[in-house]
Amino acid sequence: MTTTATPYGQDNFGFATEQVHAGESIDGDAGARITPIYLTAGFVFDSFDHAQARFNGDDGGLVYTRYGNPTTAAVEGRLTALEHGVDSLLVSSGQAAITVALLGILKSGDHFLSAPSLYEGSKTLFRENFARFGIEVEFVDDPHDIDDWRRRVRPNTRAVYGETIPNPKNDLIDIGLIADFARDQGLPFVIDSTASTPYLIRPLDHGVSIVVHSASKFLSGHGASLAGVVIDGGTFDWSRYPDKFPQFSTPIGGAGSPTLTEKFGRTAYLQYTRTIIAGRLGPVLSPLNAFLLQQGLETLSLRVAQHSRNALTVARWLEAQPEVASVDYPGLPSNPSHAIAQKYYPRGTGSVFGFTLRGGIGHARILIDALELFSRMSHLGDVRSLVLHPGTTSHAHLTEAERVRLGIFPGLVRLSVGIEDEADLIADLEHAFDVLRSGLGSVVVPATREAAAERGVAVGLPLSA
Structure with missing residues (x-):
């Protein structure tokens, strides 16, 4: 037996309240506050007529998972x-x-x-x-x-x-x-x-x-x-x-x-x-x-807000690097989609975006392999920061002409920025760019938060800045 939990009988709560409470049910027998995991293939019917009503959709009850x-x-x-x-x-x-x-x-x-x-x-x-x-x-x-x-x-x-x-x-x-x-x-x-x-x-x-x-x-x-x-x-x-x-x-x-x-x-x-x-x-x-x-x-708003803050900081940093030809982040005033971003996305424009290195695939390989905090994988939206080279992975089945038409250039690197401390993300990127600039393909001693601060890396910037 379950009962729906609708505090105070209201349906006009704020986002953070709804992400915790909306739609949940409380186990009326055991009193479990969190909706339990109902690992069952099917559901018992009280009678012949009950089963018929369920299959006819008359009572809105459950038939099969x-x-x-x-x-x-x-x-x-x-x-x-x-x-x-x-x-x-x-x-x-x-x-x-x-x-x-x-x-x-x-x-x-x-x-x-x-x-x-x-x-x-x-x-x-x-x-x-x-x-x-x-x-x-x-x-x-x-x-x-x-x-x-x-x-x-x-x-x-x-x-x-x-x-x-x-x-x-x-x-x-x-x-x-x-x-x-x-x-x-x-x-x-x-x-x-x-x-x-x-x-x-x-x-x-x-x-x-x-x-x-x-x-x-x-x-x-x-x-x-x-x-x-x-x-x-x-x-x-x-x-x-x-x-x-x-x-x-x-x-x-x-x-x-x-x-x-x-x-x-x-x-x-x-x-x-x-x-x-x-x-x-x-x-x-x-x-x-x-x-x-x-x-x-239950933590969606907290995570996405942090994702967006971190991504904007990273995008701003990348845009300032001479090796970067472009940054595809709508939160940047220089981006062609910035006006639409301001119209529809006042809370931020997410944390998945690409940036293109002038040195092409060779520079992308060195940079990606030099990253340590960013995980090399094909997922996105993770609390962890991720990195991928679309041209040789998700878009590898396309011809070169097709990739160019889509803006998937050889030097394009995709980031899914996580919720780590932004200073640590910048330090990891700065370290990778140092490796790229040195012409080495191997990882050297990583930069630290303190080193990033000493070099004037801007962190903690507001979304509206």
């Missing part, structure tokens, strides 16, 4: 509150979240539009795997040119897609501008908000229809598990477009029965995606991983 579980339900409730949505669906990874979110909308023969700058794994998913399903993606050339979006709309266009903070170039899109276009065209706008989290921006508040996250990243925060989430804003009127989206306007049980929108109202999309897409394809999230995500969410 593939469709829902008390642990995952508590976390879904918290994410729904944090994103200002109406319902959420947890799945096994960020890629699973993107897949089921779009397959809840798209079918064979459909077409959707996307902003050009995306996580490379999403692009290959769309171009290769979705193509096998008969679903076509088309990338606009300029996401800020609404006429470019309009020209590409076809009779079979069914969705618009983008990212809040694209990885690794951080070339921000004007979310409200694209949301207005999508609404005018009668299309749902799906956005991946992994790199920003709801602490930095709530896309649903800016007209987006559906938000997805790789919850393995900042939402969990500790690099210990995988998870993904789809959050429905409940604002897109699916019933208004029965020809475009027949799955929501077709009677569930045949003639005379209600449609999904009639039965579930604003949560029709999420109900369909949970039961018909995720429930049948089976990318279920383990209750254990849901619990780990729940633990991470």
